[in-house]
Amino acid sequence: MTSPPSTDSDLDLPVEEFRALAHEVADWTADYLGGVGSLPVLPSVQPGDIRSTLSSAPPVKGESLTQALKDFQDVIVPGLTHWNHPSFFGYFAMTGSGPGILGEMLAAALNVNAMVWRSSPSGTELEELVADWLRQLIGLPDSFDGVINDTASSSTLHAIAAAREMAYPDLRNEGMFQQTRGRIYASEEAHSSIEKAALTLGFGKSGYQKIQTDEQLSMCVPTLRSVIQEDIISGLKPVAVVATLGTTSTTAIDPVRRVAELAKEFGLWLHVDAAYGGPAAIVPELRELFNGWEAADSIVVNPHKWLFTPVDCSLLYCRRPEVLIRAFSVIPEYLKTPEKEVGRNLMDYGVALGRRFRALKLWFVLRYFGQQGIVDRLRSHVALARELANWVDAAPEWKRVAPAPLSLVAFRFISEKLNDLALDDANHRIMERVNGSGEAFLTHTVVNGRICLRVSIANLKTTKTHVRRTWELLQQAAASEVGLDG
Ligand code: PLP
Numbered sequence: 001m002t003s004p005p006s007t008d009s010d011l012d013l014p015v016e017e018f019r020a021l022a023h024e025v026a027d028w029t030a031d032y033l034g035g036v037g038s039l040p041v042l043p044s045v046q047p048g049d050i051r052s053t054l055s056s057a058p059p060v061k062g063e064s065l066t067q068a069l070k071d072f073q074d075v076i077v078p079g080l081t082h083w084n085h086p087s088f089f090g091y092f093a094m095t096g097s098g099p100g101i102l103g104e105m106l107a108a109a110l111n112v113n114a115m116v117w118r119s120s121p122s123g124t125e126l127e128e129l130v131a132d133w134l135r136q137l138i139g140l141p142d143s144f145d146g147v148i149n150d151t152a153s154s155s156t157l158h159a160i161a162a163a164r165e166m167a168y169p170d171l172r173n174e175g176m177f178q179q180t181r182g183r184i185y186a187s188e189e190a191h192s193s194i195e196k197a198a199l200t201l202g203f204g205k206s207g208y209q210k211i212q213t214d215e216q217l218s219m220c221v222p223t224l225r226s227v228i229q230e231d232i233i234s235g236l237k238p239v240a241v242v243a244t245l246g247t248t249s250t251t252a253i254d255p256v257r258r259v260a261e262l263a264k265e266f267g268l269w270l271h272v273d274a275a276y277g278g279p280a281a282i283v284p285e286l287r288e289l290f291n292g293w294e295a296a297d298s299i300v301v302n303p304h305k306w307l308f309t310p311v312d313c314s315l316l317y318c319r320r321p322e323v324l325i326r327a328f329s330v331i332p333e334y335l336k337t338p339e340k341e342v343g344r345n346l347m348d349y350g351v352a353l354g355r356r357f358r359a360l361k362l363w364f365v366l367r368y369f370g371q372q373g374i375v376d377r378l379r380s381h382v383a384l385a386r387e388l389a390n391w392v393d394a395a396p397e398w399k400r401v402a403p404a405p406l407s408l409v410a411f412r413f414i415s416e417k418l419n420d421l422a423l424d425d426a427n428h429r430i431m432e433r434v435n436g437s438g439e440a441f442l443t444h445t446v447v448n449g450r451i452c453l454r455v456s457i458a459n460l461k462t463t464k465t466h467v468r469r470t471w472e473l474l475q476q477a478a479a480s481e482v483g484l485d486g
Contacts, residue, residue: 013065021065028073033084033098037461040438041085043078050079081441086461087470090443092248092276092408093458096310099368103361104310114355116335117343124344127359131315133366137374138281138301141294144317147324147349148358152275152300153193155316156242158324158350159298160184160197163240163269165327172326176202183231185209186242187219189252191273194242203239217252217402217447219243221259228266240269245290246277249445249454250402250410253277257292270295275302275314280406282371283378289405306378306407306458309365313358316349324349381407381457384467388455391471397478401447410445412452413478424451426481433477440470 013021053075082088084096096104114123131146149155165171168179184198188210198208209231212223228238241263243254256272263270272293278301280286281293293299299317303309318324329348337345347353369377385407392398392411402410413427428444431453435441444453455470 021069024069028069029101032077033101036082036084037086037466039082039085041082041088041441042435042438043080044438045079050075084459084461085441086459086463087440087466088459089455089457089470090441091456092305093456093462094305094311095308095458095460097308097365097368097460099364100309100361103364107357107360110357110360112357114357115347115353116337116345117339118337120357121343123355123357123359124346126357126363127346128344130359130362130366131317134301134303134307134315134362135317137366137371138278139287139290139294140299140317143319144299145319145321146315146317147321147346148355148362149314149316149350149352150312150356150358151193151304152191152273152302152314153196154350154352155275155300155302155314156191156193156271156273157197157200158316158328159269159271159300159318160194160201160240160242161327162298162318162320162323163271164201164203165323166269166320167237167239180235180237181207182237182239183207183209184240184242185211185224185227185238185268186273187211187213187244187247187252187254189213189217189219189247189249190242190244191248191275194273213252217247217250219254219259221255221262224259225262228262228268232266238266238268240271242271242273243293243296244277245272245274245293246280246406248276249447249452251277251404251406251408252402253289253405255292256290257295260292260295264295269297272296272299275300276305277406278302278315279305279307279374280378280382283375283382286378286382286406303362303365306381307362307365307374308369308377308460309362313362321349377460378407381462384457384462384464385409385455387464388457388467388471395475397475397482401450401452407457408454410447410452410454412447412450413474413481415482417482420450426478427451427453430474430477430481433480434470434473437473440466440473442470 112120112123114120117124127148135144135146167182182203184203184207186194195208209227212220214220231238241259243256243259245253260270281290297319300314302314304311304313325348328350346355385404388409389400389404392400397415398411399414400411413430418426428451431442431444442453442455444451
C-alpha cells in the first residue's frame, strides 16, 4: 500500500509511535483471532467486576497507551463474552471475519462521515455499490434500492416510518395525534424490534397486533386476513405487515408470498425481516425459502449476523426510496450542496445524520469471499445444523421443537420423570451448566410456552468438533438432571 506524505503533529499520537502501536495491535489481533477458540466463551465475572478494577476518575494528565493496552489485555479481554469464538452458539452467532476487521480498521482511520455526497463521495458511492452487489447476490430485482444502517432495529424503524408516511400522506405537516389509529401486524414470533418501531412511531401497544402462528411457527395467513378485516370494520387503519424470514427463536419462515398477496389486497406496506436469514438467499438450494419476498416494499438483511461482517452493518432495501426520503429528509442550510440533484445524500434516508463508513468492511468481505466462497461457508453452517438436528432427533431424552431450515437448531430436554415446569427449570440448568464450562455458549427461548435451548451456527471457525463437543456437554448436563451421571 502506498501512503500519503506525513503531516505529523505532536498534538495527536505521533505517527511513528502510532505505527509501532498499530503493529503491536495488529499482532495482538492476529493472535487473538488465531487463539480465541482456547479462551472461555463466557467469562467468569460478576456484574461490577470490570468497573471496580478500573480507575473511576478520568486521568488528569495523559497516560501512555502502552498502559491502556495492558489494561485492555488484563481487565477488558478477560471480561468479554467472545462472539468470535467458534463455540459461541448463542443469540444469532456471527463472525467478525479477517477482511471485515481490516475494513473496519481502515474506516476508523479515515473517519469519514457520509452525511451528504460531498462529505464523502467514496463513502456514499461505495455504499450504493455494495448494497447493489448484495442485492444481486440475494436475487432481488433492481427495483430495490439499499442503504446501510447500524442495526436491523434501525432499518425496521425506518421501514415502518416509510409505511406510516404512505398511509398518512399529511403526517409530515399534521403529526400523528389527530390521525385515524393505525395498526402494524407481525407474527407472534417476530422480533421485538418490530414492536419497538411501532411504539417509537406512535402506534402504541394497541397499534401493534401479533398474529398467531401455525405448528411450523410461521404466520397464519387466514388469521391475518380476519384480523385485518375486523380492524377495518372497527374503524382502524391497517398500515403495514411484517413477515419474518428466519425468526429469532427458531428461524421459522413466514409464508411471504401469501402475506404479500394479502398486503396488496388491503393496500398495506409489506416489510420483510430477513435480518438473520437474508444471506441464505445467496445459496441456490435455499433461495426457494424466500420466494415472494420480491413483492415486499422493504426488506432488512444484516451482514453483521450471517455474512461475516463485524457489527454493525444492516442493509435496508426499499422499493420506494422516495417514500423513505419523504419521511426523513430535513435539509438545514449548512447541508445544502450543489450536488443535491445528482449525488445521493445518505442523511435523507433515515434518522442519523452522521454515518460511519460501513460499506468498506462489507466490500472487503464480498470481495475476499466472493459468491462461491460465501455459498460454501453458509452451506457448511447449514450442514452442521442438520447434523446436530439429526443427533437431537435420535436421542430419546431430547426433542426438537421446530424445523431447522437454516443454521439454528432449537430443542428441549425431556424426561418422563419430570413435569413441564420442572423440565423448564432443568433446561435452564442444563444451559447454565454448559455455559459455565466455558467451552461453549448457548441461549434459550420459549416455544409453545416451554423453555427450549438454541444452538446457532454462524461462525467461520466453527467445525463439527465444536458442535459435537457442545452436544456432549448438553448430554452430560442432562444426565446429571436425571441422576444418570453416576
Ligand atoms: N430481526 C431479527 C429476526 C433478529 O433476530 C434480530 C436480532 O437478533 C433483529 C431483527 C434485530 O437485530 P439488530 O441487533 O441488528 O437490531
